[in-house]
Amino acid sequence: MAPVKLIYFDVTALGEPIRYILHYSDTEFEDERLTSEQFGPRKPTFPLGKLPVLELDGKTVHQSVAISRYLAKKAGLAGKDDWESLLCDIAVDSILDLKSAFSGFHYDNNEESKKTKKELALSTTIPYYLGKFEEILKENGGHFVNGQLTWADFWFAGLADYLNYMAGKDILADSPGLKALKTKVEELPAIKKYLANRPAVRF
Numbered sequence: 717m718a719p720v721k722l723i724y725f726d727v728t729a730l731g732e733p734i735r736y737i738l739h740y741s742d743t744e745f746e747d748e749r750l751t752s753e754q755f756g757p758r759k760p761t762f763p764l765g766k767l768p769v770l771e772l773d774g775k776t777v778h779q780s781v782a783i784s785r786y787l788a789k790k791a792g793l794a795g796k797d798d799w800e801s802l803l804c805d806i807a808v809d810s811i812l813d814l815k816s817a818f819s820g821f822h823y824d825n826n827e828e829s830k831k832t833k834k835e836l837a838l839s840t841t842i843p844y845y846l847g848k849f850e851e852i853l854k855e856n857g858g859h860f861v862n863g864q865l866t867w868a869d870f871w872f873a874g875l876a877d878y879l880n881y882m883a884g885k886d887i888l889a890d891s892p893g894l895k896a897l898k899t900k901v902e903e904l905p906a907i908k909k910y911l912a913n914r915p916a917v918r919f
């Protein structure tokens with residue numbers, strides 16, 4: 717069988733949840749991490765010129781959420797029926813909405829509007845989402861979906877450091893449920909081993 721390869725940048729961001737799922741499911745894979753210099757000439761070779769990209773079964777696929785959902789189904793991390801699978805999708809899309817609140821200011825090159833957007837996001841949208849997520853976790857035994865570990869938990873835990881990096885602070889300081897979930901995922905033996913050996917990352 718052709719080897720599995722994940723190609724992403726040498727950062728966490730959209731690649732990290734996929735790495736978590738691959739490690740958790742004990743999938744042997746090459747974790748290729750490109751610098752921006754290495755990415756440039758290879759960009760046209762990727763399906764939409766973007767990363768992450770996964771090579772498996774001799775095929776190349778892209779889109780981080782679609783890749784995660786596919787791998788999660790195979791790993792038993794996508795809920796036990798169609799309904800729970802929908803709940804996982806809702807949670808991941810909501811986590812990505814939260815991420816958009818951060819990228820909205822972080823990638824703004826105008827220092828003045830960046831500052832205004834950041835202040836607004838950190839005082840309104842971000843606490844709103846974190847508060848809602850805390851409620852969901854309380855109702856679901858500390859997980860996003862029905863008291864069980866799913867790929868939604870991996871998405872949150874895998875993205876959290878990137879969100880902290882964009883905010884420039886610990887955004888989970890007042891969110892004990894989310895903090896505990898992040899720790900729970902990081903303490904899973906396969907994830908713990910991966911994190912202990914992970915190459916140095918900028919975020």
Ligand SMILES: N[C@@H](CCC(=O)N[C@@H](CS)C(=O)NCC(=O)O)C(=O)O
Pocket residue numbers: 729730759765766767768778779780781
């Ligand atoms: N919807 C895509 C977005 C992929 C994406 O925007 N990737 C960024 C890195 S996070 C990228 O490849 N940027 C380089 C470029 O667009 O040239 C996904 O979730 O995979």
